[in-house]
Amino acid sequence: MAILGSIIKGAIDLRGSLISETSPKEAQLQVLKNLLSTAKDTAFGKYYSFDSILDSENPQKEFSKIIPFHDYNAMKENWWNRVIDGAHDITWPGKPSYFALSSGTTGKTSKRIPVTDEMIDAIKAAGVQQVGALVNFELESDFFEKEIMMLGSSTDLEERGEFLEGEISGITASNIPFWFKGYYKPGEDIAKIDDWDERVKTIAERAKSWDIGALSGIPSWMELMMKEVINYHNAETIHDVWPNLQVFTSGGVAFQPYEKSFNLLLSKPITVIDTYLASEGFIAFQNRPNTTSMKLVTDGGIYFEFVPFKPEYINEDGSLDQNAKVLTIAEVEEDQDYVLIMSSVSGAWRYIIGDTIAFTDVEKAEIVITGRTKFFLNVVGSQLSVNKMDTALRELEQKFDIEIPEFTLAAVKRNGEFYHSWYLGTEANIDVATLANAIDEALKGANKNYRVARSKALKGVEVHSVSPSVFYDWNERNKKKGGQVKMARVMKEEKFKEWEDFVSSVK
Numbered sequence: 001m002a003i004l005g006s007i008i009k010g011a012i013d014l015r016g017s018l019i020s021e022t023s024p025k026e027a028q029l030q031v032l033k034n035l036l037s038t039a040k041d042t043a044f045g046k047y048y049s050f051d052s053i054l055d056s057e058n059p060q061k062e063f064s065k066i067i068p069f070h071d072y073n074a075m076k077e078n079w080w081n082r083v084i085d086g087a088h089d090i091t092w093p094g095k096p097s098y099f100a101l102s103s104g105t106t107g108k109t110s111k112r113i114p115v116t117d118e119m120i121d122a123i124k125a126a127g128v129q130q131v132g133a134l135v136n137f138e139l140e141s142d143f144f145e146k147e148i149m150m151l152g153s154s155t156d157l158e159e160r161g162e163f164l165e166g167e168i169s170g171i172t173a174s175n176i177p178f179w180f181k182g183y184y185k186p187g188e189d190i191a192k193i194d195d196w197d198e199r200v201k202t203i204a205e206r207a208k209s210w211d212i213g214a215l216s217g218i219p220s221w222m223e224l225m226m227k228e229v230i231n232y233h234n235a236e237t238i239h240d241v242w243p244n245l246q247v248f249t250s251g252g253v254a255f256q257p258y259e260k261s262f263n264l265l266l267s268k269p270i271t272v273i274d275t276y277l278a279s280e281g282f283i284a285f286q287n288r289p290n291t292t293s294m295k296l297v298t299d300g301g302i303y304f305e306f307v308p309f310k311p312e313y314i315n316e317d318g319s320l321d322q323n324a325k326v327l328t329i330a331e332v333e334e335d336q337d338y339v340l341i342m343s344s345v346s347g348a349w350r351y352i353i354g355d356t357i358a359f360t361d362v363e364k365a366e367i368v369i370t371g372r373t374k375f376f377l378n379v380v381g382s383q384l385s386v387n388k389m390d391t392a393l394r395e396l397e398q399k400f401d402i403e404i405p406e407f408t409l410a411a412v413k414r415n416g417e418f419y420h421s422w423y424l425g426t427e428a429n430i431d432v433a434t435l436a437n438a439i440d441e442a443l444k445g446a447n448k449n450y451r452v453a454r455s456k457a458l459k460g461v462e463v464h465s466v467s468p469s470v471f472y473d474w475n476e477r478n479k480k481k482g483g484q485v486k487m488a489r490v491m492k493e494e495k496f497k498e499w500e501d502f503v504s505s506v507k
Contacts, residue, residue: 024365025330027299032059035303035343044079044091044349060328064305064350069320069341071352072111083114083347086162091347092116098157100168100279112165113279118345120175122301126282129297130275133287134247137271143246146213149185151225154199156192168279169217185210200225204232207241214247216275219258220405222248224472226265239267251275254369256292257390260403261468276369280353281344284367293366296329301345304329306338309356309370313339320352334359337370337385356385372490384443384450386489392442393424399438402428406471408489410496417459421496423503425468436463470506474499 022030033054040050048067056062070078075091083090084099096114134144152169164171173191176184186203193199207229215222226238233241248255248262248270255262255272263269274294276284281302284294296304306327307313313324320339332338337358342351357367371385393404406425411418422439440461444451450458491499 022299024296024298025328028303028329029060031299031301032063032303032343035301035345036063038345039092039347042089042091042093042347043082044347048349064326067350068322069324069350069352070348071319071354072113075348075351076112079347080112080114084112084163091349092118092345095162096346097164098171099160099163099165100171101165102167102279111279113348114346115168115171115279116346119281119301120172122297122345123172123277123282124175124177126285126297126300130249130273130285133285134273136288137247137273138289139246139271142244143213146244146246147183147185147210148214148216149203149210149212150191151186151203151215151217151221152191154192154194155188156194168277172277185212200228201232204229208233210242211244212242213244214249215245216249217251218253219250219255219262220253220472220475222250223258223262223265223405230265237267238265245270247271247273249273249275251277254390256394257407258405260397261405264403278353278355280342280348280351281346283340283342287364287366291360291366293360293368296365296367298329298365303343305341305343305350306332306357307341309337309339329362329365332359332362334362358387384447388443388447388450389489391446392439395442396435396438400428400430400435402426402430404428406468408471408491408496408499410491410493411458412493412496414459418457419459420461422461422463423499424463424465425471426465427467428465430465432463432465435465436461439463464503466503470503473506474502477502 036045036050036054036059039045040054045051053059053062053066068074076084079091083096086095088095092114094116096116097120098115099112100115101110102113150169150173152173153167155166155170155174157164157166157170157174159165166174170191173184181188186199186206190199190202190206193202203225215226217225229241230236230238235241239245245266250272251274255274259272271289274286274292276282276294282297282300283302284296286293287295298304306329307320307324308327313321315321324339326341327338335358337356340353340355340357342353343349344351354372356370356372358370360366360368368387370387389407389409393407396402397404404424404426407422409420409422412421413419422436424435440454444454488495
């Protein structure tokens, strides 16, 4: 019997029973008050009179009325440039210890987002909550004795003046709690290897010396690592190397597009748990089985607001109209798309992270990510979210018994007419015209705006089929220090032309 595992599981159970849960509504109000109180003497807090907001009858309403929305460029140009230059008490007391480098899905020059010690503590606290939620998944006691493979970016952070810089996965891995280090793999030495290929090769070489019970990371990265481990050991599946693997904690992107190809690397089912960790903080995690929704971390270092994702609130460049209607967590409704707005202990204020979400359960504060504000395809009024595209492709996988782990598309003009041009990453040998028709019909049935667009300005749908390896090669070309760039599901036409040229060059 796994005695240590039973003790750990029992301790987690006990901790969960002793914690009294505050409602998301109450928790968020308290988070806002804490943020305002802590930052009231910063340059930002004085400029926007945080004292008066705190003294007002309704701090949430006053907060949204006084402070404008900020995208990254607005925060950086007006405030964070001074932080980068070494000034203190600008948007948060003192100075941040780190800057998270984030280029999102574009591969352009990295954004530099401050990460304070308070944010590190908030991420750790959310991680502890997630570990505590593992007892809800009915895992055997011996699972809690196994090691966890966390595959992120390099923990060998770069020094830039008085700050350390790296991707958020590298920053968090370099700050894991002391009690967790005995479970953490690949270990600090391997995690510091900058070169992605060398790091994965070293993992493969040492894989059999570890008893891995859980994996954590971006699905596409994890697939590449598992394939390397399987090939190195001439194994059939990853379970031949790590027989006790039971859990995959997925983050960075939705897991569903990778489910079929991921499962081919396994010999038995495992529990998949979704997380939502961004450069701006630990936003949400899957709290229970039998759902793909994630619970917002409402009692941590982030205050959330929600703008209905409607055309009248969104500017052509994907930014928000400053007069857009904004809701608190007490005012949202289920099954509606919202632009996510964040204020945090890293000194981000009414910050547009760029993601859209929908609540699946308001009472439980459970959400799903539905897309990106700039990656909705709406050139001809189709209003297609990445979520709708993913759903359509999962229907194709079922209908044709194929796997499509990767895709990208753009609205392009051919002879004066608009088309949706898709590139599907699949090894299936199916006529592309058949796939185009199937995608078209699935989206017509799922989206009224798309159906109307197809009867008017959207002339047609074209599909190109390429090996998933082409997407991985593209990521390799654009990868960041010690990690990989995430492929954009929807591209602007200029970037799409670059993608098409790349596809032609590797064929």
